[in-house]
Amino acid sequence: MSERVQDYVVDYSVTKLEETARTFRRLGEAYENASEPQKSGTGISKQLFLVADVLEECMTMYVHTEDGKKDFVRELTRKCFVNGIRIKNVQHLSKKNGRNAIVFQARTVGRSCVAAKKVVPVLTEVLRSGYYPDDSNRRIINEEYHQYIFIQEDRFKLLSGVARMNKGKSHFNGDNFLISRLECGKAIAAIADGMGSGKRAYIESRMVIELMENCIDAGFDEKASIDLINSAYIAGGGTGNPVTMDMSVIDCQSGYMHCMKLGAVSTFIRRDKWVEIIQSTTLPMGVLEQVDYDCTTKKLYDGDYIVMVSDGVLDNIPCVNKEERMAQMIHALTIREPSAMAEKLLEQSLAYNDMKASDDCTVLVLGLFDTYEK
Template sequence: MTETLQRLQAAVLPRLRAFGASRALEAALAFLFAAAGSAGFAPLGPAAVAGAWLMGALPFPALFGAAAGALFAGHYAALAASALYVGGGLLFSVWRRRMHQAEKLALLGAAYLLLLPFFHGESAQDCLIGVAELTLACFAAIAFARGGAALAAFLAGRRLRGMDQAALLLFAALFAAALPCLTFVLPSGGPFGMEVTLYFGAAFAAFAALCAVRARGAEGVAAAVLLGAACMLRGMDIARTGALSLAVLLAAALQRTGKWVIAGGFLAAWAAAAAAFALPASALLEAAFGAICFALLPNRYMQRLAAYSTRRERSEAERMLALTRAQLRGTADVIREVSELFSPGEDENAAFTHRQLRGVSGVIERLAEETPEGKRNRFDVRVGVAGCPKAGNAETGDSMALRRIGGELLLLLSDGMGTGVCARRESSAAVAIFGDLLSVGFAPEEAQECVNRLLMIKGEREMYATLDALLIDLRDGRARFIKYGTPPAYILRGGRVHTVYAEALPIGILPEARPSVHEFSLRRGDAVILMTDGLFDALGTELFASLVERVGGANTVDDAAQALLSAGREKSGADDMSVLVARVG
């Protein structure tokens, strides 16, 4: 029996404590709201009772707090409205077990209308005040219900949506309007004067506005205006509201800095505005209290407020991305349909146009595809280059380039026919066009034919160029060698030289020219060497020995490239020489 009672106590007491704490908070807030206002206009007490009921809670704790607050402040009309509202609700629930929210609001309005002749029947103006009190009470009840639910979700650690944040701001504004102002008389005077009036609502408004700035940036200025206007209902002068808005405007410019920096900037701007508006020194004390509370607020609460803003921006970006992808797919379909106008069975030029248009369509389709999460790069490639012109020439006819394309590294080396400026023009065109096409998404096979055709059209008097392309996948180490009329490529691994042979025509000679393509799996420590025929011919029979000695023994890839070039120049200077060394790490 004793064990059963202990289990029951362990299960029930925590829930009772939680229930008691939440109900006590409702009663305390209702007391605060009911005590706010003037003798003839105090709508927040009945609104707090209605708000608790709209949230789905029992209205009795809120009624107890509102009744105590109304008696304390002498707001007997609000006390009568609260009591009549709950009493009418009990009678209504006997007739119907469940009341909808609209019916609960209508009941609040009916309670005010029934009491209108008794508390606001002296004149037409007094009657209008009663109607205004009714309207504000209904609005505040909705704000309390939505804001209370948002506050509960916020304290529970859930992220708030935009409407929830707006409801929480309205709740904060009503809370600021309900906070009291206290006047102290200092017999000896001092920096605050003989009489000091402290608006606790102003301090809370500064705190809430800074939180809004931190979470929403410039939107916090609008929150400051709303909070300041709410405090004016409590008697705060308009100069304090203006100072609050100006100080928050400066704080918004510091949003991306730390909380203490924002608080410091806010206080500096407040002090300047206070001096301009001739505010009392107590106003700075209120602002300082709110700013310090903001700076001490744990970051996790600010992250919850800012989370929805970030998610909303992400959602908008995703929507625009989806729209762009749809437009790209439509464009790709149109280009593919146009390509069908050029039948592959007709002359070679029409077939080429057909293939290139389909290639363009494929590029656009790949751009529109959902981007999968890429693999991490497992390899790092360092590249060194060296080159020199033919003896007696000022400019080399070779061209080299290095490009990063997604998770791949593209190395390009081209040797234009002959030497000098003309050869340089051909080789640089081959390197630039091939690299550009691969960079925008063309497959290597599509880019090869396009470069070959363009150089044939562009070339003068049978000008052509070799093209050596190495595409290294940094995620898995796969290497693809694409070679047009170039010397072999070499892979130095563990002191041994592996040859990647190439038998293909240079680029830009014949329409049917096709490259020699080889694939190889690279490992860490491998060195890949590409060179033009000038260096290849110069090294001759000493090529392998030079690779092992000068590349394998070099500290860096730049040293390796320079060492190979020096070895070639010692043998001959009859042609342009260029070399590219890539070491896998």
């Protein structure tokens, strides 16, 4: 495809997105104007507005492209040639989320074949940052020029661990959790806690957590996802069975974390020498049509740990200030492996209640490690 044709296709696609977003927004306005207060039409209009917002956001998710700097291109070309690879048309792609990519055309010096992954250590040496080949790349570089894309690795590596226990002899845990790494360079950790315990709580919290994963994967931001799920949950008759949601979204390139809570208990961040507590006083999902949530942004650093728990873990602790006691337990840990930390915290919580769970219990531990520091 020529550059002119490719630009035309991009412009056409953006125009169609813009027209579709405008249509959804007008539909939302029509439902809003035609509906009386407290009627179902207002919920439909809200969802139409959210879809329009997502489509408009997609139009801004462009990739900025520029020619590679001469010094970088010269060094990369020389080192690739030493490895039997000839490259040209080197481009530097800067994505909106901060993750970069290198695009170029490559062929072998002679009539031989070279594995495309042989370029990875060359890029790492030249750019002093890890890169990996895109899934669309050819595995082999041969005597004909083909395009290859190499994407920058996340700055922060995330390790996770989970520990759980059901209440009584139930085979179902009313807490459902999610740990997902997205292609955009973000990681999501969430705990949804259904009202009560047992199978019903399990089904309701599982539905919420699966919808959240699907919305995030589809491109909705965290707030839009919560609004959509809350509207769908209420429309489906879930008002009598609220579900708490505790979600942490971590940008693995910048190290920033957005912590969003709907009726959930505190989240803990273990720093170098202290433990930070993120508290919330919001209501669970499915209580109000206008969703009520707290959103807190925190900067994470190398070696920080995020500890997320369900209310059953704190309920086991008999003291008045349960959060402070949990923070002390987290600070006193000498182990560093997230799975072992989660198991130890759950064990210490149960020890306060004769090793019995007063409610379904879930502990999530996430460890963040800066690869640039190494």
